[in-house]
Amino acid sequence: MITQKRLGLSQLAAVLAILGAAVLAIGQSHQANPQNVDTGSGSASAKSNARQEPSPSPSPRRQENKKPADPTRYTYEFTQPQFTTRHILIEHDAAGNGKITFERQGEPTPMVEPVELSTAALGRILGLWTELHFLDSTEDYQSAKQFPHLGTMRVTMNDGKRNRTAEFNWTNNKQAFALVNEYRRVADQAVLVFDLGVARENQPLNAPQLLTSFESLLNRSGLSDPYQLVPLLREMTTDEHLPLIARNHATRLLKRIEK
Numbered sequence: 001m002i003t004q005k006r007l008g009l010s011q012l013a014a015v016l017a018i019l020g021a022a023v024l025a026i027g028q029s030h031q032a033n034p035q036n037v038d039t040g041s042g043s044a045s046a047k048s049n050a051r052q053e054p055s056p057s058p059s060p061r062r063q064e065n066k067k068p069a070d071p072t073r074y075t076y077e078f079t080q081p082q083f084t085t086r087h088i089l090i091e092h093d094a095a096g097n098g099k100i101t102f103e104r105q106g107e108p109t110p111m112v113e114p115v116e117l118s119t120a121a122l123g124r125i126l127g128l129w130t131e132l133h134f135l136d137s138t139e140d141y142q143s144a145k146q147f148p149h150l151g152t153m154r155v156t157m158n159d160g161k162r163n164r165t166a167e168f169n170w171t172n173n174k175q176a177f178a179l180v181n182e183y184r185r186v187a188d189q190a191v192l193v194f195d196l197g198v199a200r201e202n203q204p205l206n207a208p209q210l211l212t213s214f215e216s217l218l219n220r221s222g223l224s225d226p227y228q229l230v231p232l233l234r235e236m237t238t239d240e241h242l243p244l245i246a247r248n249h250a251t252r253l254l255k256r257i258e259k
Contacts, residue, residue, distance in 0.1 A: 069094075069095075070093070070094035070095075071094075071159065071160040072093070072094045072157065072158065072159045072160070073091065073092075073093060073156075073157075073158045074091070074092055074093075074094075074098075074125075074129065074155075074156070074157055075089070075090065075091050075154075075155065075156040075157075075158075076088075076089075076090040076153070076154075076155055076180065076183035076186075076187075077089050077090075077153070077154040077155075077156075078151055078152070078153055078154075078183075078184070078187070079151060079152050079154075080149075080150070080151030080152070082149075083105075083151065084104060084105055085102055085103070085104050085187075085191065086103055086104065086105060087101075087102065087103040087110075088100065088101070088102045088187045089101040089102070090115060090183055090186060090187060090190075092115060092117060094126070095122075096116060096117030096118070096119075096121070096122035097114075097115070097116055097117075098114075098115045098116075098117075099112055099113065099114055099115055100112070100113050100114075100115045100186070100187060100190045100191075102187070102190075102191060111194060113190055113193075113194055115186065115190055117186065117224070117225075118224065118225035118227070118228050120225055121182065121185075121186065121224045121225045124182055125179065125182050125183070128175050128178055128179040128182065129157060129179065131175045132173075132175045132176060132179070134155075134157045134164060134166075135157055135159060135162045135164050139166075139173065140166075140168075141166050141168045141171040141173045141176040142167070142168035142169070142170070142171060143168070143170045143171050143172045145170060146169060146170070147169050147170040148169050150169055150170065151169065152167060152168075152169050153167070153168060153169065153180045154166070154167045155176075155179065155180065155183075182224070184222075185221075185222055185223055185224040186224040188217055188222055188223065188224075189217075189223045189224045189225070189228070189229070192210070192213065192214060192217065192223075193229070193232065195210050196210055196211075196214075196232065196236070199242075200236070200239060200241065200242065204241050204242050204243065204246070205243065207236070207242045207243065207246035208243060208245050208246045208249065211246055211249040211250060211253065212249075214229075214253060215249075215253060218253070218256070218257075226257045227257065229257070230254065230257060230258065233250045233251075233253055233254040233257070234254060236250035237250045237251045237254060
């Protein structure tokens with residue numbers, strides 16, 4: 001029995017020795033070939049390299065779709081020294097953004113205000129310039145009859161390469177007549193907005209009279225785009241600095257425009 005036990009212990013020791021040698025061999029193999037061990041650093045490096053790769057350049061078709069902005073500039077000018085508003089100058093780009101400068105009797109400093117033509121107004125105005133073929137035309141828009149007491153109008157178009165100005169005090173050309181009327185509406189609306197702003201800040205008692213002028217312009221289609229004035233009218237309906245009669249009038253005008 002003692003001999004058998006010793007034999008069993010000897011066999012067990014031999015088996016353990018073999019297993020230990022196998023584990024050691026496997027460990028040495030992994031140390032000799034570290035690339036076989038995935039620690040995650042390899043994927044991180046690959047991701048880093050992927051980030052550093054330059055992004056592909058836009059396709060030629062995408063570059064072709066990026067058209068430069070239209071450089072064309074448009075100008076309308078009105079002068080009549082005897083009028084209350086004796087001089088008006090409107091300048092804007094092809095997107096309808098620009099400014100208005102106007103001078104009044106008894107005021108030595110011109111007023112300069114930003115102008116943003118509505119989509120509808122800009123469409124009408126640019127359409128009329130196109131119908132006139134203004135830069136290609138040499139037509140003199142001045143009619144045979146002179147009406148200098150009505151003031152002199154001057155329109156200018158500059159596309160960056162060509163520049164042309166036409167001046168007249170009356171015209172029989174339907175497109176030219178419609179064009180200066182559109183600019184007159186832009187001017188009247190811009191001046192009205194300016195005056196209403198002054199009234200709200202400093203002269204609230206002038207608001208009722210100005211709103212009467214507002215309604216008169218609205219009645220004769222004298223505003224460039226009444227919908228642009230909706231936010232202003234809404235503010236005026238609740239402006240407690242204004243007389244109640246002015247707030248009520250603003251409410252009526254607002255309802256009329258929003259119909």
